[in-house]
Amino acid sequence: MPSHAEGKGSLAIVGLGPGKRDYMTARALKAIAGADYVLGHAMYLEPLAPLLAGKQVISSSMGKEVDRAQQAIDLARAHAVAIVSGGDAGVYGMASIVLEVLEHDGAEIDVEIIPGVTAANAAASRAGSPLSGDFAVISLSDLLTPLEVIEKRLDAVFSVGIPVVLYNPKSRGRPHNFSLAVEHARRHLDSGTPIAIVRNALREDEKTIIITLAEIEEHEPAIDMHTTVIIGGSESRIWRMGDDVKGIITPRGYHRKYVY
Amino acid sequence: MPSHAEGKGSLAIVGLGPGKRDYMTARALKAIAGADYVLGHAMYLEPLAPLLAGKQVISSSMGKEVDRAQQAIDLARAHAVAIVSGGDAGVYGMASIVLEVLEHDGAEIDVEIIPGVTAANAAASRAGSPLSGDFAVISLSDLLTPLEVIEKRLDAVFSVGIPVVLYNPKSRGRPHNFSLAVEHARRHLDSGTPIAIVRNALREDEKTIIITLAEIEEHEPAIDMHTTVIIGGSESRIWRMGDDVKGIITPRGYHRKYVY
The missing domain is CATH 3.40.1010.10 (Tetrapyrrole methylase, N-terminal domain)
Structure with missing residues (x-):
């Protein structure tokens, strides 16, 4: 046998x-x-x-x-x-x-x-090019990671102005971690910093909202466990075509080398 | 017309x-x-x-x-x-x-x-599960980003013990940035911290080397522009099966909740 x-x-x-x-x-x-x-x-x-x-x-x-x-x-x-x-x-x-x-x-x-x-890249593709260069991925779920560890990580990555992708931004069991993350973001980033809230990226019922850090509270109800949130870095900006807000661009830095 | x-x-x-x-x-x-x-x-x-x-x-x-x-x-x-x-x-x-x-x-x-x-996920898949939770992605190319900005970012992400994926770790034009990155890593991480050097992930001539931070200098010649380097975080460890080194595991934290 x-x-x-x-x-x-x-x-x-x-x-x-x-x-x-x-x-x-x-x-x-x-x-x-x-x-x-x-x-x-x-x-x-x-x-x-x-x-x-x-x-x-x-x-x-x-x-x-x-x-x-x-x-x-x-x-x-x-x-x-x-x-x-x-x-x-x-x-x-x-x-x-x-x-x-x-x-x-x-x-x-x-x-x-x-x-x-991964969700970072899927969500980013629906929101322009927010993760063009360096970035960090942080989960707000404190089920397996202590909240104080998550907060230290958030503070560190926001402090150096790199875009941050938030996985598990909110669920019924932990509705307050997102507000904590926003507090850490505000300590380091301008109120005009762009944010993408991407729900069901590349699925049915997909929805993307592009806002700024100043406007986040009014859009918080749109965030749930099917959502990925991308908080732009210090160089990120809203991408517009005419008057339309299309997404976020985090320039790679070509503008420091070339004229276009 | x-x-x-x-x-x-x-x-x-x-x-x-x-x-x-x-x-x-x-x-x-x-x-x-x-x-x-x-x-x-x-x-x-x-x-x-x-x-x-x-x-x-x-x-x-x-x-x-x-x-x-x-x-x-x-x-x-x-x-x-x-x-x-x-x-x-x-x-x-x-x-x-x-x-x-x-x-x-x-x-x-x-x-x-x-x-x-993206290369972070492709390389990680050849090296066990080094990016299981939070992580950061940093490029060592200073062609479009000033080196002092890169160094600040490295220091911040190493300081909170999350795994870090290094894109563009080395090229002929900037052979020294990798050593600088290692210096920043050593300021915050244990010498036993595992590192994966993944060359040509999921391509012909793929090669993966799993070492520790203490051993990095002797393996530096293996790093070039076709390589992605993953420096583990404070919780990452070598993944072994019997005596064989198979890769890196960054535990998600289930061991804090379950016995297995």
């Missing part, structure tokens, strides 16, 4: 990108097509439904990441397994917890991490 | 991802397939050759970004145009300069920015 420890299985940790299949990579599609088992949060599996016929699908709810990682590893001893994350699996996704559990478990299985378009 | 200003053209600013077509999105492939003109740096156009039959291809060299942006806009008044960048076009890519020139030019054309897998 073949042992499960023989390593005939495989485990793909797959970043699905922002939502629609159009924004998945061919490699991600191929990993799912080749999988016997596909595991993930129901929200991410639903748009994949047409790809999942004939496969074992194990969908779980948020907050069960450790169990899901262990289950994926157990199955991957003998089967082709894909475990999926929205965006890039390596950014607030399943990659780290799967690798942590795998290291502890010691299973000898082939692991491939397949990168995807 | 139809005027070029009638806006029948279109302009797609396309992120190609890390290299191989497998890591492009379907949307990016479609934009290129639908283009009459494709513009970009020769290095990025070469892997696309099979897609470019029958199209006008305008390849240019590094350093001509403003001219290339203007040319793309001029053509897009009457044609379907795709201008390509490696990785994500919004991150050290063509998006910002195209939008800046477009704003100045005033051409009324449809513009779409198509996001891609």
Whole structure:
């Protein structure tokens, strides 16, 4: 009888990108097509439904990441397994917890991490070019990171004027962290600093709002857990075409070298 | 006679991802397939050759970004145009300069920015899960950003212990910026902090080296302009399977909540 420890299985940790299949990579599609088992949060599996016929699908709810990682590893001893994350699996996704559990478990299985378009880049593409140069990505969720650590990070990145992408800007469980982040931003940035609130980037019901730091309070109700917020840096500005506000531009600095 | 200003053209600013077509999105492939003109740096156009039959291809060299942006806009008044960048076009890519020139030019054309897998995520996927949570992206190129600004940013992001992705870590024109970055890292991070040097992520001749901050000098020759360097944060550690070094894990913090 073949042992499960023989390593005939495989485990793909797959970043699905922002939502629609159009924004998945061919490699991600191929990993799912080749999988016997596909595991993930129901929200991410639903748009994949047409790809999942004939496969074992194990969908779980948020907050069960450790169990899901262990289950994926157990199955991957003998089967082709894909475990999926929205965006890039390596950014607030399943990659780290799967690798942590795998290291502890010691299973000898082939692991491939397949990168995807993370929410920072998806949201930015709907808001002009706010992240043209250096930037930081900070999550406002204090579920796994203490709030005082998050605040120190916010203060540091705002202090040097780089654009900051806020993941998990708000949820019912922590409605106040966003206001804290805004306080830190105001300590360092001009009130005219542009902000993009991007909801459901590259999905159905997408909505992008471009405002300034001075106007953020009145737009706070638009921010929820499906939203990515980009706070521009000290060089970012509103991008206009005629009178229309189109997005944010963070110039790369070509204007310091060329006339155009 | 139809005027070029009638806006029948279109302009797609396309992120190609890390290299191989497998890591492009379907949307990016479609934009290129639908283009009459494709513009970009020769290095990025070469892997696309099979897609470019029958199209006008305008390849240019590094350093001509403003001219290339203007040319793309001029053509897009009457044609379907795709201008390509490696990785994500919004991150050290063509998006910002195209939008800046477009704003100045005033051409009324449809513009779409198509996001891609940026080098941070591509490189991270080859090195375990070093960017699992908050992180910063900093370029060491001082061509368009003054070196003292870069140094301040490095100091700020290292000081709060988040992983830092270094783009353009070294080139013949600025061989010393990397050593400066390491100095800033050492001011704040333990000598055991893991570092990934990822060359040609997800391309031919890919190579990944996992070391610690203490060992960086002996590995500096491996760093060049095709390399992305990820310096782990205060919580990052080497990922081992048995005695093998497999990569870097930056734990998300589940260990503070669960036993596994």
